[in-house]
Amino acid sequence: MDDNNPLKRATPVPLHSSQVPSQPRAQVRSIPDYCQFLSTLRTDLEDHIKSTASTVEHNNIMPRPSLSELIARNRVYEPSHTPFPTFAEIKASGTPGPRVLVVTCADPRCEPYQFLNIAPFDAIAIRCIGGRVEPQIPGILAVDTLFNFEEIAVIHHTDCGATMFTKQDVSRVIKTRAPARADEIDKLEFGDFKDLAGSVKDDLKILRGNPYLSKQLREHAHGYVFDIKTGEVFNVEV
Numbered sequence: 340m341d342d343n344n345p346l347k348r349a350t351p352v353p354l355h356s357s358q359v360p361s362q363p364r365a366q367v368r369s370i371p372d373y374c375q376f377l378s379t380l381r382t383d384l385e386d387h388i389k390s391t392a393s394t395v396e397h398n399n400i401m402p403r404p405s406l407s408e409l410i411a412r413n414r415v416y417e418p419s420h421t422p423f424p425t426f427a428e429i430k431a432s433g434t435p436g437p438r439v440l441v442v443t444c445a446d447p448r449c450e451p452y453q454f455l456n457i458a459p460f461d462a463i464a465i466r467c468i469g470g471r472v473e474p475q476i477p478g479i480l481a482v483d484t485l486f487n488f489e490e491i492a493v494i495h496h497t498d499c500g501a502t503m504f505t506k507q508d509v510s511r512v513i514k515t516r517a518p519a520r521a522d523e524i525d526k527l528e529f530g531d532f533k534d535l536a537g538s539v540k541d542d543l544k545i546l547r548g549n550p551y552l553s554k555q556l557r558e559h560a561h562g563y564v565f566d567i568k569t570g571e572v573f574n575v576e577v
């Protein structure tokens with residue numbers, strides 16, 4: 340399969356940036372132009388990935404590229420990259436920051452920029468295992484000092500991997516690596532859950548009861564479930 344991979348056939352490119360031939364770069368564009376550019380780029384990349392995947396046998400839906408293959412994909416992407424605006428450039432443009440913060444799962448089937456059709460600067464998503472909020476609270480508090488979000492959404496999804504392991508499963512494995520720390524390991528949480536709507540409700544309670552979170556976000560925390568088969572996002576009420 341590798342011999343048919345166009346990325347692997349490409350001339351190897353040195354990793355060090357000073358060794359990479361300079362490419363003509365586009366000027367920083369206006370934010371609407373930039374959004375349009377990213378939309379077009381996403382389509383181009385999706386087409387590229389589909390054409391690459393066409394060499395993979397039909398029953399192999401996960402080609403499992405190595406890290407070096409992924410870095411090779413970057414060499415394909417990089418020449419067409421349009422520079423992102425910096426914080427200073429965004430501020431100078433007068434563009435207000437995003438209103439909504441989304442916390443959702445890192446699962447590639449649960450892609451909020453896709454299923455919520457989020458364009459750059461529309462919203463920011465924090466993605467983690469299960470989309471559980473508690474381990475993300477420090478990050479949520481930190482990023483909120485930059486943007487003063489007005490709403491926060493917790494979005495878990497069907498068939499989530501976090502429903503397929505238990506705290507006991509994970510603890511058992513890591514205790515074999517650090518048996519002397521068993522008591523410490525017993526106190527760790529790994530974000531596992533069994534009740535999908537229940538996990539969203541639990542996370543909403545955590546957000547609404549967190550004294551460090553802004554009053555605005557505590558009062559505008561909302562919960563949802565994303566169905567990976569239908570694409571629908573369902574509201575979950577506490």
Ligand SMILES: [Zn+2]
Pocket residue numbers: 444445446449468469470496498499500501
């Ligand atoms: Zn998940």
